[in-house]
Amino acid sequence: MQPAIQQEYYDLALKELRRRRRMRWLRNMALGLAAVFVAALGVQIARERAAPPSGRVVPVVRVGGEIGAAIDLQDLTARVEKAYEVARASETGKKVLILSIDSPGGDPTLAQRINARLRYLRSKNPDVRVVAACERMCASAAYMIAIQADEVIAGPYSLVGSIGAVITAFNVSEALAKLGVQYKAYGSGTSKAMLNPFVPATPGDEAKARQLVETLGAFFVQEVRQRRKLDDSVAIDSGEVWTAADALKLGLIDRVAVVEDVAFGDLDGAAPLIIENPKPYPLGPLVRTGLTTLMDWVLARVAASATDVVARQ
Numbered sequence: 113m114q115p116a117i118q119q120e121y122y123d124l125a126l127k128e129l130r131r132r133r134r135m136r137w138l139r140n141m142a143l144g145l146a147a148v149f150v151a152a153l154g155v156q157i158a159r160e161r162a163a164p165p166s167g168r169v170v171p172v173v174r175v176g177g178e179i180g181a182a183i184d185l186q187d188l189t190a191r192v193e194k195a196y197e198v199a200r201a202s203e204t205g206k207k208v209l210i211l212s213i214d215s216p217g218g219d220p221t222l223a224q225r226i227n228a229r230l231r232y233l234r235s236k237n238p239d240v241r242v243v244a245a246c247e248r249m250c251a252s253a254a255y256m257i258a259i260q261a262d263e264v265i266a267g268p269y270s271l272v273g274s275i276g277a278v279i280t281a282f283n284v285s286e287a288l289a290k291l292g293v294q295y296k297a298y299g300s301g302t303s304k305a306m307l308n309p310f311v312p313a314t315p316g317d318e319a320k321a322r323q324l325v326e327t328l329g330a331f332f333v334q335e336v337r338q339r340r341k342l343d344d345s346v347a348i349d350s351g352e353v354w355t356a357a358d359a360l361k362l363g364l365i366d367r368v369a370v371v372e373d374v375a376f377g378d379l380d381g382a383a384p385l386i387i388e389n390p391k392p393y394p395l396g397p398l399v400r401t402g403l404t405t406l407m408d409w410v411l412a413r414v415a416a417s418a419t420d421v422v423a424r425q
Contacts, residue, residue, distance in 0.1 A: 168203050169385040170375045171195035172210045172245075179218030179226075179253040187389055189229050195387045196237045204379045207240040210371055211261060217252025217274060220332070227260050234260075245371050246270045251353050255364075256332065259339040265369040266356035272364055275336055276351035277328035279321050281307040340364060 173195045175188065192209075199207045234242060244250075244261035251274035258264050266272050288295060288310060295310035306317045333349045342348065342363050356368045375382045 168379070168382045169198060170202065170204065170208050170210060170379055170382045171198040171387050172212050172371060172384050173387050174212045174214070175226075175254070175257065176212075176214045176247075179215055179220075179223050179257070183222060183226070185222075185225065185229070188226065189233075190389050191387045192230065192233055194389070196233060196240055198385060198387065199240045200237070202382065204382045206379060208374065208379060209240050209242050210374060210384070211242065211244045211258070212247060212371060213244055213250045213254050213258050214247035215251070215254035216249050217254050220253045220256060220277075220328075223253035223256045226257055230257070230260050243374055245369075245374070246272050246356070246365065249353070252276075256335070259336060263367075264365045265367055265374070266359060266365045267370045268356055268368055270356045271353040272356060272359040273348070273353040274351060275329075275332055275348050277325050277332060278351075279307070279325050281309065281321075283309050283311075283313060285310055285312045336364070 171194075173188075173191050175183075177183070195209045199209045230242075234240075241263070242261040243263045243265060244258035246255075246258060246264065246266035247270060249271045250258050250266065251271065255272060255275065285295070297305040297308050297311050299305040302316060303320050305311055306320060307313070329349065329351075336342065336348060337344070337346075340363050346362055348362060348364065354362065354364070356365060359365045360368055369377075371384050375384045
């Protein structure tokens with residue numbers, strides 16, 4: 113065999129050997145990362161399906177901040193569901209779930225959505241007593257949530273109430289007029305542009321806004337009277353907040369107490385347990401993204417190698 117032909121065969125054999133080594137290395141790396149991904153996924157599943165804590169504990173679900181966009185309904189629902197599991201598994205004689213509420217209020221529609229979910233979960237767990245604990249403040253839409261519980265408590269320094277409705281608006285039409293700026297709004301009806309801050313409010317707008325506020329406030333007051341079993345002689349429609357002592361006199365709460373009074377007193381020394389949803393396993397997304405990128409690269413290399421083999425043939 114001539115030296116040139118021998119060299120050509122040698123080069124081809126060397127290329128094939130390198131290609132096989134490269135493919136073996138890629139395969140092993142892909143398998144290794146796949147194993148890491150499966151392990152990370154298994155850890156996440158195990159965290160989500162972990163058995164509820166046992167022993168003498170009382171679950172506490174926190175509802176804090178403004179009742180609005182910051183409230184994640186799915187997260188709150190999941191925490192309440194987990195809290196019911198913890199309450200049922202607790203070794204206390206009484207089964208209790210505590211809603212720890214610390215909020216100045218917010219969106220009443222969102223509060224009603226939260227209440228609907230709470231009522232549904234309570235219907236599925238009639239053996240668990242729900243206690244709403246008013247923390248620093250439990251006002252307006254937050255109190256609307258609290259009255260869904262079997263018992264409402266508040267600490268000595270808590271502020272409770274603000275039962276009613278409010279519509280806020282600003283008007284800069286006079287300032288614009290002083291600057292020589294005119295703003296016109298054309299509505300299809302007499303109230304379509306109501307509360308437009310650039311147009312002077314008409315007496316009809318003022319009357320309509322007052323009517324809306326009074327109607328919505330009356331809805332809230334009536335709901336409180338029904339839930340708290342209060343007669344019409346109890347004045348709760350002023351929109352003010354009360355201390356726990358005054359709220360107790362009005363019938364807005366059942367007693368002056370805090371979370372620990374329920375845990376240590378009512379449940380004979382049970383430990384309050386804050387219920388949180390498990391955080392996503394930090395390596396999960398990284399592994400998933402890295403594995404996808406690696407697999408794309410491996411497939412591209414395999415396709416390129418296959419093309420080389422076909423070309424040589």
